[in-house]
Amino acid sequence: ExxxxxxxxxxxxxxxxxxxxxxxxxxxxxxxxxxxxxxMANSNADRSIYRYFQWLVQEILVKHGGFDEFSDHLGEPFGIQVLPSDxxxxxxxxxxxxxxxxxxxxxxxxxxxxxxxxxxxxxxxxxxxxxxxxxxxxxxxxxxxxxxxxxxxxxxxxxxxxxxxxGLFHMKMAVADAYARVHVTPVANRTEKLGVNEYLNYLRPKATAEFTSKKGPSFRSMHDTIHHVTWTDILASGAIEAQQLFKFDSLAAFKESKPKWTQLVELSEAIINNHLPGID
Known part of the structure; x- marks a missing residue:
């Protein structure tokens, strides 16, 4: 109340x-x-936006980086003022x-x-x-x-x-539209180094024509592309930090060393601190 x-x-x-x-x-x-x-007020709190990003990075590493053995450690993202189940x-x-x-x-x-x-x-x-x-x-x-x-x-x-x-769906629509206006619609951005179009050429080559058409991509295509580009960037950042922290040339080599969960947590923290903007 x-x-x-x-x-x-x-x-x-x-x-x-x-x-x-x-x-x-x-x-x-x-x-x-x-x-x-x-x-969002306290970046050190257990339920801060920092901790949410940490969970998200860990999820990407586990589900898309090949660290499936840590699925049980991942758990679920925290909730805000969760209603009791009973x-x-x-x-x-x-x-x-x-x-x-x-x-x-x-x-x-x-x-x-x-x-x-x-x-x-x-x-x-x-x-x-x-x-x-x-x-x-x-x-x-x-x-x-x-x-x-x-x-x-x-x-x-x-x-x-x-x-x-x-509503969450309408918010996602607005975010996807803003992303498209900044990274997809401007013709000059289509030749940007490591831009969306360069990612598309490797990740979804069949969708390139849709993204460069006058009509532009559908919401679903835009939404999927945002996910794929984000996963790629996080995994690429993970490879850099695996080399810096543990002296491995790639995430695959890091995985072959059979790391502990605490090491994966350390890796996720390094990715957030060194590669994500706006996190204090």
Whole structure:
């Protein structure tokens, strides 16, 4: 309950509030307002983003680098505020709504209708945020509605209680699209040394025509390519670090030496520290 009680704090830092003294973009509002709750805040914590990347690198080494014997050591990635397995969630399906979600007015109608169906009190919205899911077009409409309602006095009318949370699939679509715009679409980047096209020539030669076509690659092709390029870079980085740490010429030679799990962990840490940007 405490985690959702920050509607007022959101409004005080909102870009739509002309009296705001310290504007925080909505995507980072929770981290800025409650930094002690952020799993990304402490790079040394067991559940930090560093530890997640460490698990991811280890997974790539185990599943794609030939270290299958360590599958049992790998385990599962950690969860954030995982619900207990013995707790049953209660869901209340909403009634269908006759509204055009392609318009601002239609989205406003949907929001009001859902609040009415859930019997959410207007005064509660002054304190508690409501998490709202949808695609990026829905987010654009919600932000547009907020811009139109900055002079309203209540959180309900301003929609300042709404905290938009994109669905994982839509987030992956946005990331894949951003990757394509930077690394695939620009013609000049197609001859880049160790660029995506060079990787494609070796990893997926039959897909080269799709990536250089006017239409561009499908989401699935783009998604698979991102995975394949990432695996390749991690394994190449692993070969470099295996030579630096253990004096082996390749990952295959390192594997033949029958390393211990602790050595593979050491290798993953070296890959993160020396080859991944943005990790302190």
């Amino acid at each position: 405490r985690d959702l009680k920050f509607t007022q704090a959101l409004w005080e830092t909102s870009e739509y509030n002309e009296n705001a003294t310290n504007v925080v973009q909505p995507e980072f509002a929770h981290i800025a307002l409650r930094p002690e709750d952020s799993w 707790k049953k969630d209660v869901q209340y399906p909403g009634m269908s709504i006759d509204a055009d979600e392609g318009t601002y007015d239609g989205n406003a109608e949907v929001i009001e209708n859902l609040l009415d169906q859930a019997a959410v009190a207007t005064e509660d919205l002054e304190s508690y945020v409501e998490l709202f899911h949808g695609d990026l077009a829905t987010k654009e409409c919600i932000e547009g509605l907020k811009r139109m309602r900055t002079i309203e006095r209540t959180a309900r009318n301003r929609l300042s209680f709404l905290q938009f949370v994109p």
